[in-house]
Amino acid sequence: MSNVVHFVPKAEVDAKENLEEFIRVAREELTVFGHRQAWDSDRWQHGKTVAVFSTKTAPLSNYSFVPLADPFRQFAKAYLRYKYSHRPVVSVAYWLNALRCIEAALLDVHGCADVVKLNLATMDVSAGKCREFYVSEDVWHKTGLVMQTIFDFCRESRFVATLPAWKSPFRKSVILTEDLGEKGAAHRTARLPSNNAMLAVADVFCQAEDLESKYFSSILVLLMVAPGRVSEVLQLPKDCIGWEEDDNGQRQMYLRWRAAKGKGATKKWILPAMQSVVEEAVRRLTEIGEPARAAAKYAFDNPGKFMHHPLCISPPGTNDYDPLSPEEFCAAMGILGDFTAAVKSERAQWVKLKRQAKWIAGLVKNGVVTYSMLGEYVLRTYSGYYWPYIDAARTVYAWEALCLHRENELHQKFSVKEFSWRIATSNQVNARLGGVEIKESLFERHGLRKPDGTPIVLTTHQLRHWLSTMSERAGMDDFTLAQWAGRANVTHNRHYDHRSPEERLDAARAIAVDEKPSVLARFVSRQSVSYQELGVDRLGTAKATLYGMCTHDYAMAPCQKQQECMTCKDHVCVKGDHITLDRILVLEQQTADLLDRARHAEEEGIFGADRWVDNHKWKLAHVRAMRMTLENSSVPDGALIRIPEGHDPSAIQRVLMELDAVPNLDSPSSALPIEIKALTGDGNA
Incomplete structure (x- = not known):
């Protein structure tokens, strides 16, 4: 540290x-x-x-x-x-x-x-x-x-006696995915692979018979089923597949994924149509990497010891510290070729071996090699910086990595190093897609080319661009796409959206509306609703509450109800919003529980409990009446519902009632609608 x-x-x-x-x-x-x-x-x-x-x-x-x-x-x-x-x-x-x-x-x-x-x-x-x-x-x-x-x-830091302020003259470059000119069009064409190229990747996976094709095409398939980075696929654990039931009880597949660039652990959900393909890709990678996982686990459990394998020719009982002959050394390290046949003395054989490679010269520089030295060399060569893990987050052990394989396992000519383990690099995966590092790409090996006969050349990141663009074309929202792609910031989607300006315009026209949305539509989407639309002759916009909208004039006075919205004449509920109805159901249950507790306190003779019983009955009556109205199928969606004016008299109206200056209500329930009277037991419904 x-x-x-x-x-x-x-x-x-x-x-x-x-x-x-x-x-x-x-x-x-x-x-x-x-x-x-x-x-x-x-x-x-x-x-x-x-x-x-x-x-x-x-x-x-x-x-x-x-x-x-x-x-x-x-x-x-x-x-x-x-x-x-x-x-x-x-x-x-x-x-x-x-x-x-x-x-x-x-x-x-x-x-x-x-x-x-x-x-x-x-x-x-x-x-x-x-x-x-x-x-x-x-x-x-x-x-x-x-x-x-x-x-x-x-x-x-005062490294310079006097240094004026300086600002970089370079402006932020234009995001080419949004550029309307020729540069933008060229950028989108270069980054977005064709559908034919993507189908060619699927063909390689289907036709793969050799280990190299199976290994690299399986990695590409995991990049095709969900937007990801190749470095993230290379760090997957072998038990990366998980299952969960959705809201309909159907089992859905996901991949246990650790996204780079700050996103962290997440789940990559797999479309049902691709689930069997993912299972096959994971099965192939698991099968290819099994010997490498065994070698990595042996090196961890036995640090400094060499893992004896079937190609070793040392006689049984050979000690880890006994000197090895050149023949034993070559057999143990998987060195092919008869380098020692023409040389009789063992010393001369070692000299000849040292000329073959630098790593051999480093091992035999003293003329004595033992299995213990080979074990230390193997651990030093293959362990990696994060050993025994493969990733900087230290979440996946080397012997649990999905994409592990032995050195030369995928090579056509060189012999496999039985004792080794490694993971392909991003450059090696890209090389199989038509890079310059190898002579024959996976597409060339399987006879796949573009319709015009030119070679197919891709990069792993183009698969991520293609999936993101296809998702945008299918109408996936930005938040879901960012979550699916493992992006820490929703705004990063714009760099992967290669739709043409015409496609973007058509998408905008599809969601454009010719007339103003209804009050219900705007209430559900938390857009502004004016006082006039709620029946109040006043300029301004209503305030949203947990249960509807408030039309109180806060410029005249603060809220007099202490947020008791359901018994306030200034509060309006809108029929058709299930979220509001769910909240009112919760409020009804809470109020009913409080009423039961107040009645229990009244029975025990607690002072003031009778006042609370009246208060909770009054509130519960209004809440239940509102809930019944919102659930009533005869009331159309979008209807505006509020309590009657007389149920919420102002302070002045109460004084006038006491002076008999205005008609008085015999009791709070005498003016209630028939539904509320029935609920309080004061009427015959």
Whole structure:
């Protein structure tokens, strides 16, 4: 676990001392990326995060690079370690892009790469270097934001005596899925595979006979049944299939899924038509990976011990620490070829073997190899960073992984490493879809091409784009689609929606209405309803309540009922909303329970209980009458229902009643509708 240290600059020292102290803190007190022993290296790795401190002012490739110039390189290492300690990320590519641009700008403007020489001209040149080094507008925008953050950090940390504020000149690129021009059309065509290409994937799965086709086509099938990322499929457990009953009692299948990019654990529901296909894909992957799971479990249960397999030729009773002959070594490690036949001495045989591969030379460098050494080599080679798990979340053990297989298991020529276990990478899956890493894709192997005869080339992420677009065309709502696709943010759907502008327009027209929706429709969808539509001659919009809508004028006085809406003349219920009816049923039961408790208290002679009995009877009568009206089939949906005016007299009306200035009600129930009288026992219904 890395230490979290906050750097606090000192105002009383100069910029150079602040910079030196910052670099010292990052180098000596932070532990991420290997603490002090990794500082001098120009290539850092922490889990799957790799940082290469290379410059863009010299040729850069996957095999060679020139480090950043000093003293800027020391600042770059300190900044990256410090930022990563506070906010770990999977990729630091944009951080490194920004640092490379700043280094190149310092060299151009000042002739040396020193952070203390930062000024406005250097910052502007950094933006120019970003345009020079990279071609994508999206990369410009994201790299520019990181450069802006770095400059702000330098200013706040007082690494520069005076540094003005700087804002990135790069605007956020247009979302091409929504672009109406030629770029948008080209983007949608490139990202969205054709239906013929998707059917070709299904054909490969159906026709697969060799292990390689079965393995990779099964992974593709799991990507086709629900929108997902290939990295998520590769981390599935072997018991990923689950079943649950729906509201109709039908068993529905789902996959136990862990979505990337912050979504976490979720369920991927599978359409009934695809359930048997998913079961077959999981069965194939489980069968292919069984020997690899056994090897991984053996390595975990027996750390440092080599798993003896049928190809081993050592005699029974051979000790793990006994030296192996070249023949025994080759048999144990699955090395094919008679490398030792033409050489008589064992020493010469070892020398010849060391020339075959670097890993062999590393094992036999001392001329003695034992099964114990092989066991340590196997664990070191195949365990991975998260051992004994396969994922950063540490939820799936290696011997429980669905997509596990042995090394060379899927190779046409090389022999299988009986003791090994591994999982295919995203690049290897993409290569089978027509990538450049292999000569023959799965489509070519099965004689499948486009209708025009050209090769089919796909990527795994195109399957995700295709499913999302098809879901949009079928009318799936944004929230459901985001949940199904494992997206943490609903707004991300727009990047996967490749419908044409015409399709979007047709979808908008389909939901457009020519006339204003009814009061019921707007009430159910929580849209505004005016006072006039509820029979009140006043400008404004009614307030929604748990049971309907309130027409009280809050500009004149606050609520006088303390939210006792069901006995208020200003409250309106709308027939036809089942949610409102369910809430009224709950309120009726609660009020009935309170009435029973008040009656029990009255029987026990508790002072004031009789008043509560009257209060609860009065409220229950109104609630039941409203519920009966809402359930009455003769009352049309959309009808507006409220209690009579006389059931809720104002304070002034009560005084006038006492003075006999207005007609008085003998009792609250004497003016109730016949339904309410029957409920309270005061009438004959």
